[in-house]
Amino acid sequence: MLCSDQGFFAAGDPQFLIAVRDLEARHSNTSWWAHVALQTEWDLAGTGAQLGVTGYGWGHPEFVMLSTDGNTIIQGSQGQVWTDIVCLREAHRIQSFRETGVKLAKDKSIPEETRDAVDRWLNATSPE
Template structure:
C-alpha cells in the first residue's frame, strides 16, 4: 500500500494521516497488540460490547469506541491523536506498524472506515488495533459471531500474559524478523516495573 492510498483510506474513516512512526521506536508491535482482546489482563482491561445485528449498530459501536478510548487514555478529547495499526506503506513485506493519526470532527469507524477496508472488513464489520502515543493504552475492535467488542488494555508492559506471548513470538520462525525484533525492543524497553 502506498502512503497516499493509506492516507485516503484513513480519511474515509475520519482519521487524518500524520505519518508512520519510526520502526525503531520501542512500541508494542501491532501483531502482539492484536491479542489485547484475549490477554489475561490482570485488572487492566475495560470493554464494551454491541450486538452485531443491532439496527443501530454503527452509531452504538462508534459511541462505545469513543467513550472507552477517550475515558481510558487512548487520546485526549482536546487533541485526539493516537497510533493506528496499518500495513507499512511502500514496504514489500506487508508487515504492519503504527501510523500516527488524528481523529477528525466527522468520523465513522464501523461504517465508512470499515467499508473502505481500513478499520474493518466491510460496512458494519470493524476490526482494528490502536495504541496511545505513549504506548500505554491499546484499543482493539473485533467482531465475533453475535457481539462486536471494543477492548482497552492499559499498561500492556505490566500484563504478564502479553509479555509471555511476546517472548514466545520472538522465538517463532513463523513471525517476520522485523516483528520479532520489534517485540524484543519493546520487551527490553518496557520492563514491567519501570512505569
C-alpha cells in the same frame, strides 16, 4: 470518550497508532502501524471497515489501536451479535503478554520489523 477516559490519548491531542492491513494482500495478516490523529469525521466501523482499512465491510470492524506511549490497546471486532470493543490498559504488566512478546521477538517466521518493534516494547516497558 472511551479513548480519553482510559488514557488512550489526551483530550486535546488525539494521536495514536492504528494497525493498518496490507490492502493488496486481502488474505494476509500483514499490517503496519500508522501514526494518526483522530478526526471528528472518522467512521471506523462504517466507511473505514467498508474500505477494508479497519474491517471487513460496513458494520464489520476489525482493528487494533495502540496509544503512542504503548500503555493502552484498544481492539474492535464484530462478534456474534455485537461489536466488541476491548480496552486494555498497562498491557506491559500482564505476564502472559510479556511472555508472548518474548516468543514473538525470537520467532524467525515473524517479519523482522515486527520482531524489532516487539523487542523495543519489551525493553521500553517494565512489568512493575
